[in-house]
Amino acid sequence: MKHSLIADPQLLVHHGLNRSLSNLMRKLIFMLLHVRPFILTGLLFFQISCVFAQGTIKDYQRAEEIRISFPDALKASSFNYKWCDHGLIFECTQAGQKSFSILDGTSAETMTMKEAKKLGRYEAFSQLPPLGCWSKSGGHQIPVVLTFKNTFDRPVRIFWVQHDGKLKHYGIIDAGKRRSISTFDSHQWVIDFSSNKLAGIFSASAWDCTATLNTNSQQRAMEGFHKASETTENGNDKAKTKLLTQDYNVWLRNSKQDHRITTEGHQEDPFLNKFHYSPDGNYAIGFQETRVTGRQIPLLTSAPRDQVQPTMKWIDYAKAGDALSQRRPRLFNLIKKHVLPYDDSTFSDSWNVRFLRWSPDSAQAYILFNQRGHQQLSLRSIDARTGRLQDIVNETSETFIDYSQKTMFHWLDQTNELVWASERDGWNHLYRFDAVTGKQINQITQGEWVVRRIEHVDEDRGIIWFAAMGIHPDQDPYHVHLARINLDGTGLVTLTEGDGTHQWEFNADRSLFVDRWSRVDLPERVQLREAKKGTVVEDLFTQDISxxxxxxxxxxxxxxxxxxxxxxxxxxxxxxxxxxxxxxxxxxxxxxxxxxxxxxxxxxxxxxxxxxxxxxxxxxxxxxxxxxxxxxxxxxxxxxxxxxxxxxxxxxxxxxxxxxxxxxxxxxxxxxxxxxxxxxxxxxxxxxxxxxxxxxxxxxxxxxxxxxxxxxxxxxxxxxxxxxxxxxxxxxxxxxxxxxxxxxxxxxxxxxxxxxxxxxxxxxxxxxxxxxxxxxxxxxxxxxxxxxxxxxxxxxxxxxxxxxxxxx
Incomplete structure (x- = not known):
């Protein structure tokens, strides 16, 4: 039995022995024929006990320690920043020690926070930008001091937005006074004069900061407040009449009387109470939808936390092959008070039909049609005067169109054109189309690489910025880089070159951007770059992984x-x-x-x-x-x-x-x-x-x-x-x-x-x-x-x- 135990060294290798053990086992087999078995037993036990140090309790303990120790070690070296009107304020953490610095956006001069305060330049950098809306306070835990500066001639009230979204009163700041409050980064604050008159909304940054309450902060807050209060999607101040649905049909409402303009709607095929009005207020797009009863699936909770008996609930859950509701756009003439007829059969068998926009001159409404099966994706226009339907862009594929990830476009209002992403040449690239005729003007980007997303378009200068992958042929093709190109397809410039994947953020006038990048085997680096050619202005940070x-x-x-x-x-x-x-x-x-x-x-x-x-x-x-x-x-x-x-x-x-x-x-x-x-x-x-x-x-x-x-x-x-x-x-x-x-x-x-x-x-x-x-x-x-x-x-x-x- 002892002989058979060691006669197959491959079996032992299969159970975790290292390669050197294979040679040792051959020697042991040879020794088996020349030495006493009890000596071999001791040798074999010693070797196995050394090699089988895998899957042990100590290995599990180390694995569990990694769960906490590695994230903590990564936090020991980190970089945070924020653009402000005057430049960049940033925080570097190395070996757990934080340092704050300021970079002047005009002179590119860098100074420490202490130096900036001594020179009286810190407050300009520490100003928080006013917001137009608020959300729940985040769960971040960086303690900071937020100073509110009330420049109004009357007192204001301070409210902290709690983690559940509710407002908690934090007192009053008298006219012309300041008040400093200890808070945490990303916590939201709302300041008002009364319940319906806001004075400012701010979100704390990751360092001590100032929130100035002035007419600018008030205007931003109230614009957001009014926008949230209005039904903007269904409203247009220029529209002389408004549409509504009643008894599955559409009615026109104005100050004098209501007028019914559809009769074909019924319970299984109603008109939806959602309308998109043209800029001149004379037309509107709505939808009629043939409805189906959707699938539900049961979920059994066998051991509820609050009772003994199991519970069952049903949830809506459409599965592959299920019937879908079918939506068709309807064009309403609000002046003549009727629906313009057109052939809507081209919208049949749809996965999705959605309104995109009206042309600025109210001449066309644009609809995106995705046919079921995802082999056709069409951007269509409907002529507001005639109801004529036209394909502006029509994508087809023998396999599938990646609509969920690559449906990207940008309207060029100055020239009535459209930037559209397509894989028609085998790679995801950008094309320019005439938004009225549908004629392709030119392919903007091309090559054996892909556009990941459109970042920014400057119509005045005719330049588009975009995120690209695979644009550096000597790098991993999944690395993301920033590039720009002219809309006519000339002047391609790659603005990042470091061998890694990149993230970036521009300053307000887009003359500079922060480029932070890393690679799976290379710690993070952060650089300040100028936006024209991507030239490095300053190296801001290199992550230390000691x-x-x-x-x-x-x-x-x-x-x-x-x-x-x-x-x-x-x-x-x-x-x-x-x-x-x-x-x-x-x-x-x-x-x-x-x-x-x-x-x-x-x-x-x-x-x-x-x-x-x-x-x-x-x-x-x-x-x-x-x-x-x-x-x-x-x-x-x-x-x-x-x-x-x-x-x-x-x-x-x-x-x-x-x-x-x-x-x-x-x-x-x-x-x-x-x-x-x-x-x-x-x-x-x-x-x-x-x-x-x-x-x-x-x-x-x-x-x-x-x-x-x-x-x-x-x-x-x-x-x-x-x-x-x-x-x-x-x-x-x-x-x-x-x-x-x-x-x-x-x-x-x-x-x-x-x-x-x-x-x-x-x-x-x-x-x-x-x-x-x-x-x-x-x-x-x-x-x-x-x-x-x-x-x-x-x-x-x-x-x-x-x-x-x-x-x-």
């Missing part, structure tokens, strides 16, 4: 390799434990989320705490963006079309195999995978379709059958209901399960129907498959990240991939 280093923090590894086609680059990261030893061999766990609405591998520097808490037990945790995810080429994205079960898994496997060649401490004989929601669907699909590679999967709240999930997300990528839905279902393929499986779901999940997981459970039972399953009473969406299930997931992978009992 406190993280003291905790054996290991930088993530960025890695890229070709995917399934041996051409397209796939990008991902690797997280190692703090006890990492390159001589050891580590199982790999992939954190997967392949939702096509975005990319999902982190690009900014951070703690990656959740992944590290798992890695700390003796794993390498990876995250990868395979084909089918967003913000690359249209071809890259189209892999998901009617194919969500693919989840980019062939690309992920190719990436992992390439990574193992580069890093021999990766053990591909022990690969696990986990995810939640769409990631839960992906994780289970991995062990169903690629069980020869993935040996264990933890799946939380998965949308395992896209017919069971919310309509918008699933039809966006799967189109209309068809046989492909069944082929993509994890329920259909449950019989293919190989390896270990851990399923979890909350019983009152309102995002993904929990029945979707239970149907998988049923299919697995029917196919006599062994697996673990936890249904959590009172659990909602994402319950897998709760403390209990997070620990259970750790235990699952320790048992499955390390082959030992956890926390021993």
């Amino acid at each position: 406190e993280l280093r003291q905790q054996n923090f290991t930088l993530p590894i960025r890695f890229a390799s070709v995917g399934r086609d041996n051409q397209t680059m796939i990008y991902g990261t690797l997280i190692r434990p703090s006890t990492f030893n390159p001589e050891n061999s580590y199982p790999v766990i992939e954190h997967i989320y392949a939702g096509p609405h975005d990319f999902h591998v982190g690009k900014q520097f951070g703690g990656h705490v959740s992944q590290r808490r798992l890695a700390e037990l003796g794993f390498v945790v990876v995250q990868i963006d395979g084909m089918g995810t967003n913000w690359r080429s249209k071809k890259f994205h189209d892999v998901c079309w009617k194919n969500l079960s693919d989840a980019g898994l062939p690309d992920r496997i190719a990436w992992l195999k390439a990574a193992a060649k580069q890093y021999p401490w990766i053990d591909l004989s022990r690969v696990g995978i986990y995810g939640g929601s769409a990631g839960g669907q992906n994780a289970l699909a991995a062990v169903l379709h690629h069980g020869e590679f993935y040996k264990a999967a933890a799946s939380d709240c998965g949308c395992h059958d896209n017919r069971m999930d919310k309509i918008w997300w699933n039809e966006a990528w799967m189109g209309k209901l068809g046989p492909h839905y069944r082929q993509n279902s994890n329920v259909t393929h449950a019989k293919k399960l190989r390896g270990d499986l851990f399923l979890t779901v909350g019983e009152i999940d309102t995002n993904v129907d929990p029945a979707s997981t239970l149907q998988v459970v049923d299919a697995l039972i029917q196919n006599k498959k062994d697996f673990e399953f936890i249904l959590v009473p009172n659990g909602g969406h994402g319950i897998g990240e709760s403390d209990y299930l997070f620990r259970r997931r750790q235990d699952f992978f320790v048992r499955s991939l390390l082959g030992v009992e956890p926390r021993r």
Whole structure:
């Protein structure tokens, strides 16, 4: 029996021994034939006890410490700032010590807060901008002193906006007086003369600041107050008459009498009480909607907190393939008091029809039409005088139009033109159209990169600023950069160049901007840049991670390799434990989320705490963006079309195999995978379709059958209901399960129907498959990240991939 214990060194390697042990085991087998067994037993026990220091109670303790210590260490070095009228005021924290500085926007001179106060220049920088509305006070905890300066000739009342939105009285400031109050950053304050006459609204910044109460603050507050009080969407002061609905039809109302102008409305096809008036007040757009009864799903609460007996509630929940209400626009002539007829059949079979705007001259109303199935997206105009319908822009696709992420446009009122985003050339770019005729004037941006969003348009100068991804070909294509270009497509300038992903904020006249950027393996840097060419004016901050280093923090590894086609680059990261030893061999766990609405591998520097808490037990945790995810080429994205079960898994496997060649401490004989929601669907699909590679999967709240999930997300990528839905279902393929499986779901999940997981459970039972399953009473969406299930997931992978009992 002792001989058989050590005769298979690969078995021991599978349970966590390092590569050097493999050689040692060969020597031990040889020694077995020449030395006494009791000596070998002692040697073998000593080696195993050293190598199996994974998944132990100490590993779990370190993993739990990371949960608090890493975020705290990151806070030890941070940067906050705020633009003001005179320049920039900013706070740097290094080694836990804060320093405040001021940068003059005209001279670019930098001085400390102490110097600014000594020179009498601080108050100008510390002025808070007045706001037009207020919201609930945030939960931030940076203590500051807020000084109110009342320049009015009468007293004002101070109110703090509490976290629930209610106002709490904080006293009175007499005319011409000041009052300082201790508060916290982002706390909201409302000042008034009386209940209906505001004097100012302010939000505290992250440092001591001043709120000046004057005519400017009063005007901003009252403008917001009146705007909130008015029904602006249904109103236009120039409209001589107003529209309203009664008995499912539309009536005209004025000071003399009401006039009924429609008769065809009824309970199943009413007119909606929402109207959009033309600037001249002569026309209005409304909608008539054929209604259907929507689906509801039951949610059972088995263990209510306030009673013994279970409770049941039904929630509205449309699923893929369900019938939808159909909305058609109606054009009303308010002068002639009638509805202009036109052919509305082109709005049939819609996913969404919505009003966008009137042209400034009231000649056209613009409607955005998204056909069900998401293969047609049209911007249409309706001629106010004739009712003539015209496509200004008509996007079509043989796969899908990414309407939820890439519907972006900007109106150019001075020239009656339109900037519109499209993937018609295979990449998401900007185009310019005539907003009257629909003629394409020019393509503004082009190249093998994408526009992420429109930032700003200066019509006078004919320049557009935008966020771009992949614009630097030598960088990770998911890094976000700022660029500008002329509307005619000339003069492209990339304003950020640092090898990382960027965020920015301009000053009021857009002559300068703060550029803060980092990379998953590079701490944050903050620079002040001029806006014309992006030239660096001053380096403001470099994040110091020495406190993280003291905790054996290991930088993530960025890695890229070709995917399934041996051409397209796939990008991902690797997280190692703090006890990492390159001589050891580590199982790999992939954190997967392949939702096509975005990319999902982190690009900014951070703690990656959740992944590290798992890695700390003796794993390498990876995250990868395979084909089918967003913000690359249209071809890259189209892999998901009617194919969500693919989840980019062939690309992920190719990436992992390439990574193992580069890093021999990766053990591909022990690969696990986990995810939640769409990631839960992906994780289970991995062990169903690629069980020869993935040996264990933890799946939380998965949308395992896209017919069971919310309509918008699933039809966006799967189109209309068809046989492909069944082929993509994890329920259909449950019989293919190989390896270990851990399923979890909350019983009152309102995002993904929990029945979707239970149907998988049923299919697995029917196919006599062994697996673990936890249904959590009172659990909602994402319950897998709760403390209990997070620990259970750790235990699952320790048992499955390390082959030992956890926390021993």
